[in-house]
Amino acid sequence: MDYKEVLNLYIPLVDFIADIIGPHCEVVLHDIIDVENSVIAIRNGYISGRYIGCPLTDLGFKLLQQKTFLNQNALVNYRSRTASGENLISSTYKIKDAKGELIGMLCVNILNSPDDLINKIPTEFPLTAMLGNVVRMDDTEEVKESLSTSLDSVVDDAIKSIITKYKISAERMSSEEKSAIVQELREDGIFKIKGAIAKVAATLRTSESTIYRYLAMKTN
Template identity: 70%
Template sequence: MKYKKLLELYIPLVDFIADIIGSNCEVLLHDIVDVENSVIAIRNGYISGRSLGCPLTDLGFKLLENKTYLRHSAFVNYRSRNDRGENLISSTYYIKDGAGSLIGMLCVNILNTVDQQGHKFLSEEPLKAFFSNAVQLNGNEEITESLSTSLDHVVDNGIQKLIAKYNIAVDRMSPEEKSVIVQELRENGIFKIKGAITKAAAILKTSESTIYRYLAMK
C-alpha cells in the first residue's frame, strides 16, 4: 500500500529522536490504519513494555474520533502513564498523506522522573518549529493517556478511568450514569475496537443490548 511506503520514511526519525534524548525516551511510529497492530517501529520500548505489533492507545483512539489532526499538526507535552504507574511527558505528531488524510502518528514518551532534559528539549525552538501548529498542554494537566500493551488493556483502562470519575461502585450506578459513560466511551473512540461492547457490558454489569440502546441515544 502507498501509505505504508510513506510511513516507512519516518522510521529513521524514531532512532534519531531516541538517540538525541537518550534511554529515558521511548519513541514509536504508529500505523493508524491497522489499529490492532499499530506499532511499526519503536525504540526504548521497555519504558511502556510495548513492542512491534502493539495496538493504538486510548488517547490514539480518541484523537481519531475527535479529528484533532484536522486542525493541528501535533499534540505536545501532555501527561501519560505506563502500566507500572510511572509518569511520562508525551507528544504526538500527526502523519498525513498528500490528500491530508491521517495515516500515522509519531509519538515521544519521556520518563518524568530523574532525567528532565527530555522535557526541556521538547520546549526548545528547533522542535517547536517541527511541531508547528501544535496543541500544547502545561505540566498540571491530568493524565491523558495510558500506555497499554494490549487491546484488552486499552478498553479496560478507558472504561475504568470514566468509572473512577463517579467514585461509586458500578452496581450502585444509575442507568443514566451508565449511559453517560457509554456516550463518553463512544466519543473516545473505544467502540472502534472489536469486542469493546462485550467488555463494556461486563464491566458496567449490564447487557450488550443495553449498551447498544445507550449508543442509539443522542
C-alpha cells in the same frame, strides 16, 4: 505513494530522536490504519513495555474518532502513563497523507521523574548525565494517554479512567450515569475495538443489548 511507504519514510526519525534525547526517551511510530498492530517502529520500548505489533493507544482511538487532526499537526507535552504506573511527558506528531487523512503518529515519551529513570534505564547508561534533563510535570495534570500492550488493556484503561470520575461503584450507578459513560467511551472511539461492548457491559453490570440501546440514543 501507498500510505505504508509514506510511514516508512519516518522510521529513520525514530532512531534519530531517540539518539538525541537519550535512553530515558521512548520513540514510537504508529500505523493508525492497522489499529491492532499499530506499532511499526520503536526505540527504548523497555520504558512502556511495548514492542512492534502492539496496538494503538486510547488517545489514538480518540484522535481518530474526534477528527482533531483536521486542525492540529501535533499534540505536545501532555501527561501519559505506562501499564506499570510510570508517568511520562508525551508528544504526538500526526502524519497525514496527501489528502489530509491521518495515517500515522510519531510519538515521543519521556520519563517524568528521577525515580523512574533509576528503575527503568538499563545499567549501562550513566544516569547522572540524564537526571538534569528530566522533564517534570505537576502530578495533578490529567493523564491523557495510557501506553498499553494489548487492545484488552486499551479498553480496560479507557473504562477505568471514566468510571473513576463518578466515585461510585457500577452497581450504584443510575441508567443515566451509565448512558453518559457509554457516550463518553463512544466519543473516545473505544467502540471501534472488537469486543469493547461486551467489556463495557460487564464492567457496568448491565447487558450488551442495553449498551447498544445507549449507543442508539445518541443517533436518534
